[in-house]
Amino acid sequence: MDAAIDPALLARFEADLRRIRPEGKLGLAVSGGPDSMALLALAHALLGGGVAVATVDHGLRPEAAAECALVAEVCEQRAIPCRILSVEVEKGNVLDRARTARYAALGAWAESQGLAAIATAHHADDQTETLIMRLNRGSGLAGLAGIRSSTMMEGCPVPIVRPLLGFRKSELRNLLERAGVPFAEDPSNRDASYERVRIRRHLERADWIDSLAVSRSAAHLEQAECALDAVTLELWESRASVGAARVAVPASDSPEITRRLLGMAVASLGGMATQGQIAAFLDSGDRRANVAGVLIERQAEGYVCTPEPPRRGEARQIR
Secondary structure, three states: OOOOOOHHHHHHHHHHHHHHOOOOOEEEEOOOOHHHHHHHHHHHHHHHHHEEEEEEEOOOOOOHHHHHHHHHHHHHHOOOOEEEEEOOOOOOOHHHHHHHHHHHHHHHHHHHHOOOEEEOOOOHHHHHHHHHHHHHOOOOHHHHOOOOOEEOOOOOOOOEEOOOOOOOHHHHHHHHHHHOOOOOOOHHHHOOOOHHHHHHHHHHHOOOOOHHHHHHHHHHHHHHHHHHHHHHHHHHHHHOEEOOOOEEEEOOOOHHHHHHHHHHHHHHOOOOOOHHHHHHHHHHOOOEEEEOOEEEEEEOOEEEEEEOOOOOOOOEEEO
16 A cells, blocks of 8 residues: 555645546556656545556557556556556657557547546646747647646547646655655656757746646636637527538637637538638638638628639638
8 A cells, every 4th residue: 555645635636636527437547657656646545446547558668568567566556457558659740649549549448448537647847838838839729728627639539637737746756755656757758859858948947937827827728718619609509500511600809709610610611720720811811712621701791611612713722
């Protein structure tokens, strides 16, 4: 058994988990690193037999098999069911492909076990790094909402929840050291070829940044994002005209709402437009443009979207 976890930490974890967790057994995605092992320790202390663990071997690093074995050993000592999931990562952007493969495997595991959700160990320092990266890219509200406390991932049929966004990395590591829980170190977390690692190194020297305060700001932005989504959906359901080959949406007084409505319209016609593409069209003042394979035309009271015609004519291509 682990040494007793600080009751104050456990109470914080319980409050954050209760806010985002659906009813039912909780799956834990545990890599063997300090963050996810702290998640394992907290969830087991709080929920006991109400958790199950999966650890993913992407086959990308020789150390991965040993890390998965460590997770399995810790779970066995605590009578926690654990599954090692081996995945193949397709060629291309390694991080993106690995993430896709990981969540697909975790989703299939969760569905087979009848789990209500999967918890991951993203914490406040991760959130700060994410916001800095997205600010540096000029992201809109959706991007600045950062790592969501609860979300659906493509290819995963159950929600992904992040109950550690209110915890600092240092708190989680201290928890492990006091509880005597072993963990592994991923060498890729020190690889400066990754943007996140470079930002992390700078943030380590910026002791004036409060990661918990940044994480709270991201939570406020997430709430604003959800509110805008709700307003957009209400307008879509009440005023959009949706057909198989033609979608008309109203123009809102808010450019942000208009952009979201157009994004939904493009998606309903099979296009995959980025926020930047639609924003570029709205800012251009053009009467019409092809965006992600969909022709968008301005009209007196809104916009009409149709599949891109074989001949583009005068429509400008937004890329």
